[in-house]
Amino acid sequence: MKILPRKTDAAPEAPNVHQTPLWSFRPRSDRESGDAVVSNFLLHWFPAKALKPSMNWSYSFWLGTASAALFLLLILSGLPLMFLYVPSVERAYASIKDVEYVITFGSWLRSIHRLSAHLMVVAVVLHLARVFLTGAYKNGTGRGQRREWNWLLGVVMLLATLFLSFTGYLLPWDQLAFWAVTVGTNIAASIPWVGPSIRELLIGGRVIEQPTLIRFYALHVFVLPGLLGALFVYHMWRIRKDGGLAGADREALLAARAEVEPTPTKTYTLLGVARGTAPTIRATTLEAPHRTVNAVPDLIRRAAIVSIGCIALLSMLAVMLRSPLEEAANPMITPNPAKAPWYFLWLQEIVTDTTLHIGSFTINGAFIGGVILPGILVTLLAFWPWLDRSPAGATGVWFPAERRTQNAVFLVLLVLVLLLTVVGTFLRGPYWDFYWPWQAWPAIPGRI
């Protein structure tokens, strides 16, 4: 029988190793800076050191951080709303009306929630555009990179964001809600053969009623935020595994060519070193003090500026902009014109214009414009990294010459979507007829 040595409570006798019970936002040394990342739960997903190019405002515009901050704000503002909202067709509208007009700060909370949702769609789309235009979904110099998978995760997160918006604006059970869901679920129903069953599953029956509301509510407050949160964590983890932003990859590529004296850099714990993402010599070169900054405080300072900036901006905007509430849902009368929220208006434009008549055979625009075309767009978007054959040197830089054509096509498509959105928002009047902004809409009786 072997006797193990007794453990003692005494501090280990190792030179220059300190056990720090606390960490600091204002570290006095590199070691204290690294200790913060290692010992703080919230900070542990940051690297100990960040490459200077990845901190650049004008490379990433910090759009991913802004999206995450808005998502956080949506959760924070959604929580009190969950205590106030009643997901029942009899009481949903009245409870939102109470939030808007009766409850103290209710309309402010609702405005924060609504505006954050709108801005999150903007931020996520811009983030996607930034990653596409810089080719940041491409693998650069590091080993074991899977950036294309992170792009795919991002596309799914964009869809989750849009579906969160869609499920969210049903909940007030006003006219906008009712007719948006009527149109949205009829688009699903236009799929041949399986469409009607999909619609029935979505709305829990054949008409939009209580089962629809409770389904969309459960999706909106639990399933989709949970999914998005899980994907977000995965997204962040992949960025770390891929060795940071693609812009920093480029730095590694350039640094490898230069002859640099290896410098002693191991001033932080081993956890700060990403395993296998870069050869040792390159890591040494990369981690040279003039190329990096400490994550604490430099990286977290910028993350805080973006996040707190978003929260402050939204908080002020919500004071100035009230959220609209249309008439209570009325299945008998469709508003004229009935418009989707702005980020779906390009789809509303497309389903208007894509009904095909081939001889006596007709294909509903709902299927072509609502399912086929967006399906092709999303599929192309999702799998584009596997189709992009540009060289690794075109990674992590804005508008590289090698990717000029695909960037141009992407921008044309993006501008087309924006144009259709503008047409739908400003140039469509009663009966979805075309009106210039200076043309008055004809007076049409509200009811038949």
Place this chain on the structure above:
Amino acid sequence: MSEPTNRREFLVTMGIAAGCAGLVAQGAASLRSLVPNVSYDAPTTVKLGPPGEFPDGLKYLPEQRLFVFREGNTYHAISATCTHLGCTVRAEALSQPQSVSVGGKPMRVTHRFLCPCHGSKYEGDGTNVAGPAPKPLAWYHLEIAPDDGQLVVDLAREVGHDFRLTTA
């Protein structure tokens, strides 16, 4: 031919397969619970009131999303649900009523129908003429209730454009 597996490997494979099958079955069962078995929709056969109380011309019944037309003692009913994406179309009175032949029978057309969602346009008999609507508005079967003589619509029974209900 692959290597012959031994008993241990075989049992491990079977165990994993059984676990996967169990997970799939439980997931499918959970999802199946969300498919409704019973529909609590409103009945499709609805009494609309005594035919004599309908005005000559068009009457809109919002509950059924239905236009009922009367021309003397003949009646027909056209759905107000747009065939494109299910919004409720609105009736717009024509400046001049037109006499046309619909389904081989004469008909006085007083309105046309416009959809507020995507701008589909229909003639007075429900024929789609502009916009994204893929097919005409549905015509529904009308009859007189044998018990109390009310006008009855069957929203589950579409009929052709030659359908007219003529009362005595």
